[in-house]
Amino acid sequence: MTDKKGAILGIESSCDDTAAAVWMHGEILSNVVASQDIHKEYGGVVPEVASRAHQQNLIPVVDTALNRAGIKKEDLVAIAFTRGPGLIGSLLVGVTFAKSFALSLDIPLIEVNHMQAHVLAHFARDPKPAFPFLCLTVSGGHTQILRVNSPLEMEVLGETIDDAAGEAFDKTGKLIGLPYPAGPEIDKLANQGKPVFDFPEPQIEGLNFSFSGLKTAILYFLQREVKKDPDFVKANLADICASVQDRIVTILLKKLKKAAKQTGISRVAIAGGVSANSGLRRALQAEANQSDWETFIPDFEFCTDNAAMIAVTGWYKYQAGEFSSQEVAPLARWQV
Numbered sequence: 345m346t347d348k349k350g351a352i353l354g355i356e357s358s359c360d361d362t363a364a365a366v367w368m369h370g371e372i373l374s375n376v377v378a379s380q381d382i383h384k385e386y387g388g389v390v391p392e393v394a395s396r397a398h399q400q401n402l403i404p405v406v407d408t409a410l411n412r413a414g415i416k417k418e419d420l421v422a423i424a425f426t427r428g429p430g431l432i433g434s435l436l437v438g439v440t441f442a443k444s445f446a447l448s449l450d451i452p453l454i455e456v457n458h459m460q461a462h463v464l465a466h467f468a469r470d471p472k473p474a475f476p477f478l479c480l481t482v483s484g485g486h487t488q489i490l491r492v493n494s495p496l497e498m499e500v501l502g503e504t505i506d507d508a509a510g511e512a513f514d515k516t517g518k519l520i521g522l523p524y525p526a527g528p529e530i531d532k533l534a535n536q537g538k539p540v541f542d543f544p545e546p547q548i549e550g551l552n553f554s555f556s557g558l559k560t561a562i563l564y565f566l567q568r569e570v571k572k573d574p575d576f577v578k579a580n581l582a583d584i585c586a587s588v589q590d591r592i593v594t595i596l597l598k599k600l601k602k603a604a605k606q607t608g609i610s611r612v613a614i615a616g617g618v619s620a621n622s623g624l625r626r627a628l629q630a631e632a633n634q635s636d637w638e639t640f641i642p643d644f645e646f647c648t649d650n651a652a653m654i655a656v657t658g659w660y661k662y663q664a665g666e667f668s669s670q671e672v673a674p675l676a677r678w679q680v
């Protein structure tokens with residue numbers, strides 16, 4: 345029989361996904377996510393609605409995660425939770441639950457940085473990158489290039505100065521009438537189109553990114569074209585999506601290439617919700633073949649928000665003895 349001791353429960357509630365996962369003996373035993381579809385009606389995440397939904401979902405999600413892992417709460421050795429960055433009301437639900445649960449079981453509490461966890465999602469399953477490696481973390485709220493020196497030591501080499509890559513997908517998708525979150529929709533439609541429209545590339549120094557200009561350029565482009573032909577968007581939807589995606593992907597890849605050149609590191613990973621994008625995955629692979637990179641692309645279930653990444657990060661912090669006190673409070677902003 346497997347030794348059930350040593351299990352870590354991960355809890356994630358930073359935005360609109362309520363998630364729980366169990367990590368034990370070097371593997372993920374369960375990974376449960378309840379996504380909140382209700383935000384589709386509003387075209388974006390409504391913070392108040394999100395925290396209420398987390399309150400409803402969290403206990404059933406944790407219960408399911410423990411059941412699927414085949415363990416009891418008494419088998420847990422620690423509770424890891426997302427402390428930030430994220431929506432404060434959403435984080436508060438996870439933080440409060442984690443504190444109470446850890447207190448009642450008399451086990452350590454471990455705070456986890458959500459962005460660090462996106463990177464460490466690569467350690468949920470083989471193949472795991474060796475250190476150091478570069479990680480392009482692209483999500484709805486962040487876009488960063490990190491130099492990852494060890495599980496708990498990472499350095500930001502560049503980041504967005506305005507919108508995140510996921511926001512660029514979501515906001516341009518909204519302009520062409522796609523439901524929230526538009527990233528996966530654009531991805532699907534882009535595969536049926538060609539990047540025939542040329543959107544401008546921002547001229548940003550160093551390894552930083554900017555996506556707000558792209559959104560504005562697309563807005564003006566659409567306004568101009570719709571004036572000439574009211575059916576322009578409908579008639580060219582797939583090509584518009586392919587063009588938007590192509591531009592976002594070329595911006596990301598260009599900086600990643602620059603980072604690899606500057607650091608001399610050729611182990612390159614992608615992480616976060618946008619790393620599920622098929623265009624980005626393809627472009628990374630093509631660049632890897634050309635530049636002889638070793639690449640790490642996460643399984644889909646570990647790209648978007650999940651608690652497996654929180655549990656894995658919790659395990660590294662558990663081994664390092666990095667525990668939190670019962671006074672710990674959520675952080676809306678928190679650099680890795």
Ligand code: KG4
Nearest residue numbers: 483484485510525527617618620621648649
């Ligand atoms: O990491 P994530 O689940 O949540 C945050 O931490 O923000 O990322 C969500 C973002 C959203 O902007 C969503 O549109 C984007 O990831 N996304 C995608 C795809 N799947 C999710 N963007 C482009 N293509 C996709 N296939």
Ligand code: ZN
Nearest residue numbers: 483617648649
């Ligand atoms: Zn995320």
